[in-house]
Amino acid sequence: MTQLPLDDLTAAVARIRGLLLTEEKVDRAVSLLAKAIKESLPGSPGAGVSLLDAEGKRTSSAATDSLVEKLDAAQYELGEGPCLTSWAAGKVVIIEDLQTDTRWPRWQTAVASLPVRSVVSAPLVAGKEALGAFKIYSALPGQYDESTGRALALFAETAATLLAHIQGTEAPLRMAESLKASLASRDTINRACGMLMERQGISHERALQQLIQNARVSGATLVEASEQLATRVPPAGL
Structure with a gap:
């Protein structure tokens, strides 16, 4: 080791x-x-x-x-x-x-x-x-x-x-202030992960992976993708 x-x-x-x-x-x-x-x-x-x-x-x-x-x-x-x-x-x-x-x-x-x-x-x-x-x-x-x-x-x-x-x-800055603010919002990400875990019966790692994929596809930040999931009404039966 x-x-x-x-x-x-x-x-x-x-x-x-x-x-x-x-x-x-x-x-x-x-x-x-x-x-x-x-x-x-x-x-x-x-x-x-x-x-x-x-x-x-x-x-x-x-x-x-x-x-x-x-x-x-x-x-x-x-x-x-x-x-x-x-x-x-x-x-x-x-x-x-x-x-x-x-x-x-x-x-x-x-x-x-x-x-x-x-x-x-x-x-x-x-x-x-x-x-x-x-x-x-x-x-x-x-x-x-x-x-x-x-x-x-x-x-x-x-x-x-x-x-x-x-x-x-450093000039220019590599991270915009809006990006810094979005990355700080761990509670939103964790809530969205919890919702996916409950709805789909998947692990935390898999839920987080799905959120990352959603953000990359939509061009949103990870927090924005999490917020979209949290406010979306799930299909019947989920």
Whole structure:
């Protein structure tokens, strides 16, 4: 089981903080953060950082290798996967073995030929703003557990604060104020997920996945898609 060296990760953020705050470039920030994760972890797993807009589409991202780029690209193309779920739900997502985890069937099928078995993703949340997600991929099964997730979440919180500062001072801003407000409304998203779970008898992950898909198809934000669902009268019998 891989243990995240939280002190090393935090030190890595501290080392690059001064440089990032002077250059104030989001793309460089996510690149250095992805590299810091990879260099701080044993076994050199693949790592990535993504900043997302209201529909779960990338506004900025960085990956430590081409494998991570392929794994991430499949998520954003299909509109499902652990990184998107982590961002949308605001929680750590862990896959112990991708071969047996069926929460994201289309993504699982799309990356079946790639050397990845374990995944952990943590949301980048600064205050009430959901900026994106960290993710780590390993070729071995059973590499990450809840303690791994807690450590990564703490690191992600520190990194998100740094990224939020850079986004707030970079010109032009990467996120509009309306987007920031919409991403903060977790209660609306959770209510909509609960309604789908009750009506269709599906899991929270599947309900959230369906909301993301609805938002992408309609061009609405995730919150707007959730509000539309909450105000829609269900068909008879549901």
